[in-house]
Amino acid sequence: MPSHQHMAHLVPPLFEQGRLEDFTRSGRVVSHTMSPRDDTLAVYSSPLSIPQTSSAQGAFHSDDHPIYFASKEEAPRSERRVFITDTSVIFAATQNLIKVSREENVTLLQNDDAVRALGKLACDYVNFCKECCLYASQNISRADPLQYDAEHYRRLWTCFSLFAVLYLPEPGLEDAPIGDELMEWLNTHFIEPSTQEGDELSSQERPWEDPAFWPYLTRTCLRGLSKASTFFLKVLSKHPSAYLQGLAQELSPLLTNHPRLYQYSAERDFAVASRRWKDKVKTLRLELDRVPESERDDGFENWWDRFSDIVGILEGRGEIVKKVCMELGADWKEVCSVWGIFVDTRLRRQDLPEVVAQVIDEMPPDPTDREDMVHSSLFLGRPAQALSEAAQLDIWLAAHLADLMEPIELIDPEADDSELSLRQHYILSYAEYLRTDPALWRITVDYMYSCGSVGTGMADQVLMRVPLRLENHAAAGTSGEEAASIRAGHLAGVLKSVNETCFEYQREEIRRMICRIAAQTFIKEKEYGLAISYCTSAEDWAGLGRVVDLVLEEYIAQGPEQFARLVANIAPSLHALRTDAGTKIPAPGVFLHRLMFAVRFAEFHQRRASGDGQGAALDAVTMFRDDIAPKSWWAVLLCDALDLLRDGSMFFTSNDACLLIQKLEEIHLAVGQGAEDDFLPVLCRVTKRGKKHALQRLEVARLSLAKYYAKCGAIGVGGRPSGWIH
Template sequence: MATNSNLNLAPPLVEFGKFEDLVTTGQTISSTVSPADNSFAVFMKNLVRSLPSGVDHHDGEDEQPIYFASRQAVPSSERRLFLTDTLLIFTAFRNLLKSAPNRESNWVQSDAFVGMTRKLAIDYVNFIKECWVHASQPIPRPGGLQYSSDHYRSLYTCFSLFVVLFLPEPGDEGAPLADELVEWLNTHFIEPSTEEGDSLSALDKPWEDEIFWPYLTRAILRGLSKASLFFLGALQQHPSDNLQRLTSTLIPLIETQPRLVNFAAEKDFAYAMRRWSDKVKALRIDMDRVPENDRFDEFDNWWDRLGDIVGILEGRSEVLQRVCEELGADWKEICVAWSVFVDPRLRRQDLPDVVAQVISELPPDPTDKEDMIHAALFSGQAVEALQHACQLDPWLSAHLADLMESLELVDSCLDEDSSLSLRDEYILTYADYLHSDPALWRVTVDYMYSCGDVGKSRGDEILLRVPLQLHEQNSDVKVNSRIRAGEIVGVLKDVNATCLEYQRENVRRTVCRIAAQTLVSDKDYGLAISYCLSAEDWRGVGRIVDSVLDEYITGGRQKFTQYALAIAPSVQELRTQVGIHGVFVHRLVFAVRFARFHELLDKEAHQDAASDLIAIFSEDIAPTSWWAIVLCDSIPLLRHNPKLLFSSSGASLLLHKLEEIFICTSQGAGDDYLLGLTRMIQAKDEKEALERLKAVRLALAHYFARCLVLDTDRLP
């Protein structure tokens, strides 16, 4: 596939031909690709190598221009509408192909499949036509159209020609195609012009006008019987009796020229053509009887002009080509007229031979991409047609290639180097163009995921880099509450749905992890843990819980309680999961229970707070590094007056945990027990942390003393 590898920057970073001068100064040009789209930044960069003596290094801190460029222009709003709407047809065709395994083995070669494919291809044609008509309307548009109406007209002619040549009605594959070619030519390349016909019809003696005979000849070439008969009828007023007589014979021939569509069977059409040709030959004999002196009028040699028309009706290829060239017709018009007059039974498989003969003398315009596509399609060169189509518009080559592969017009085998089929190469080229607009990521991945393992890999990379816009979501209270309820919304919801549609579970989990990391950086722990659960990222859950617990150490009790209670709804969901590592559940449960404990303290529900404190230790959910902190927080409850809040067994449990900390620390395991407390009180060493814990020991001693005095039943 031919692609343009040049990029012109304005103003240029380096003048043409002076790149070597730049290198000698120790610099070069470098670029970096944007992860969001296929744009890139171009800038000057110092070379990492020794420079010739006498050459100074450029200061790396010198200001240098940075260019932001792209290989393709970002689609405008109108172009984007065209791209997204035609995706519906593409998706419908892919779904049609996916249904093939559920049908008989040769279903894709059946008339039913071809008929459905033809219908979808016609849908493309009709939609392109609508875009062309819309772009042709004289509507004021700020900045104009990104793609002109003529561009869509070119797409219209090419796609409709593809349908005519390669997607006939089921059962018509082997039938003559003249009628369809004539209809295509007259639809897209109108000749002769309506203005010329109106001008001639207003004249009393139209044959006196120099454009009369060219107009009449071309009308007959194009099968425009109404216009042809009108002006042939005008010749009944010509002063030449011979011309009047010949015209009276020609008129019924034009009226009765056989058309395949008017016959139930081709053999009937062939028989009618033979009888009609005999009448044309009789007209030629009658013409030859006209004396030489009577073949002119005051303006032209009417006999030669009429002779050209009869020569065309006779099917004389040399006359047809000469007349068409004189009229300014191109190779297309000659080929179409050939199928009508020279070989009325011309079939699709025989058309390339005719085209080769015609274009050897009148080749297509190599500077006109549309004309080159037409020539390739007429010649049956599908691969060549795709090459030219890609240059005209990657949209055209992608959708033609998609249809061509299913019709076995191009090889579906994978290339050994790229691991891609020809169809996939053009689809991915088009997807790369779509990637120039990050807003079209959904459309981009839809095309990529239709291209085997290579396309799926590229689609995965697109999804992983879609901006999730979580900050905008978080500003919406309603959205926030919906996510807390377990609903994934916004862009992330679309990405999630796309992953599920194409069974990209690993990508979905990664995207959820990315979302969780973003939310953690914003300290939105409740939402973050929801996404971690969706991704089944249990280590991520553990990291979020650690971050929440760290808020207690660095931000204080109030912030910690707020953050921890935000992740509380996840506790029940985690407990219902099977096969989850218990450490993550316990750590999350601890953070929530510890936050609830402080919430009860703030509400002065001291008895409930004491019960929760004992439960934290008795259920063994507190990490050892947090024992010291929890014990320090028990001091206000131990000193509570006048009611004793702990049972003797509860107080003994607290004492047991406290003593374990002292014993294990003395045995060298202080980091396991005192790290959190050391950070919280900003202690210099373990000794200072142990001094703080002595206050817990003293509070417990006072508590046991009060138990002896106030309630002997509370003694151990």
């Protein structure tokens, strides 16, 4: 690859030409950073750690230096994205076929149905290349310009179809002569002679006087185009030479009745017919040789030499085939294809490389033409070399050829020193190319996960960096419906796809990591119910504890109303944790109890705000009685609960009052013993006052409760008073 392809030119430049030394003295260097999300590179100037002279720094020390983003590959777009997406479906089907074969412990090559299916998948690749070539060749106006032209897809088409012809024959035909298939491939992809040439010649009254006549006729005979050949042989009935008229008349049925393998059910019948046909060609040669020397030229051309070349081709004379092809400007591919039709009609796949090697010694492939180099490597039976050439033509081609080559044992499945097999090397190279477009992450990981432990590790990293787009403002690429669905507790959009991918490839640890990432996003959005749900799904109990702490912090920072609103969506998560306790790994009790407290504390304030004092009182007492409230929150809960007594309401029974007084006494006793940091800091933060003020509030609470208890005894609320209060 030319060295200039490894260079990046920054526009505008970081410094002017000829000022490299000034830039160096400024204490700055050119730095770069690879993106962990895709295959892009950020290039920028950054300061060195060593101090430099202030005068030099002044010229370049500026914060307005731009950051340049570059990629060694252009991201797929337009028709290329469609091509990549459609062919990835075939790739997935191929992996499934190979997986089933392995599960059944059957070598793919030993299973005719599997080989036939693999050949069908190869044909699907060929057809997609063909369709994209035809689409790109249409002369229509397009909203988006083509990324690759029709010629590029034509090359992919010829290479993949040649691979299918040479290496994936129908089961039972592996050892059959290959000449007809090669000629069909040649006539499909390298059309000669052109229809225009035939039209021009057929419009002439004496076409044999045209210099293009004999080359055209010879080419149609070489290619087995008998209809075109017989048409122009019939035209020679008007030729002034009676000898040529007669010879043309005898040649025509020979071309029309040339035996071809596909016309026979048994190869033996084909061989017998070929021998008889060759005998007729010998007879034609004898008649041709009888033509007097003086009658062999018509004044425009030595027709006898031209006719003799055609007969020499039919006779199967290799030196004539090579000479004629060189004169016609044909290449080695045409010689090799013609060889199996005329020279060696029983040429088999395993014998083809030897013939090709002899031909390319005299007619070598074009080393500057990647397509031609892929063809020659495939013809020569060198699959590894074919992959190397294909990678330079298009990494897509190398990856998908390698994927089919390994199961049919054309390349070594064992890993080399890089811990990758040849197939894995090209598949991962293609996957790296796909990373230039982060939107293709799903296809990218499909390719990576098919490449052993190395590919699995790479795919895991891609999955963990997929933008989940969970922000409440519905970031670009996320619909409002998806965002609403996620917040209703349903998996949707990218997050759903990522989870499905993790499940498909059994990447449970990665799924949990992604759930942790999602939880962090929901925490930023203050969607605490969803955050708890995803912490639970990730079995991230420490994360669950942090979410509960943040929820309780909302009460401290924003007050009960905002706190109750934010916690409203947490209750379903708590219910799910309790329900799943028997079927999944249960959350540790400390986190579950803390979550229960946050939910019940929020419900307590919701009832207070709605005027349901009786329900709020029951919530407060239950939190103490069931030991749900953490000790650090006792003081806050007591103060909030006693606010229910301000209007003289009697929401607590005498037993309830006793319980609240007991909790107050425990706080005072602990504070007196020096444990005030266990009970007072939260109340101090809520009131935004010191510990002294907190203790004063608790004293007021004690007095209020004592009066309330006395009132309960006086009017008989809640039954017999407890006897321990003095």
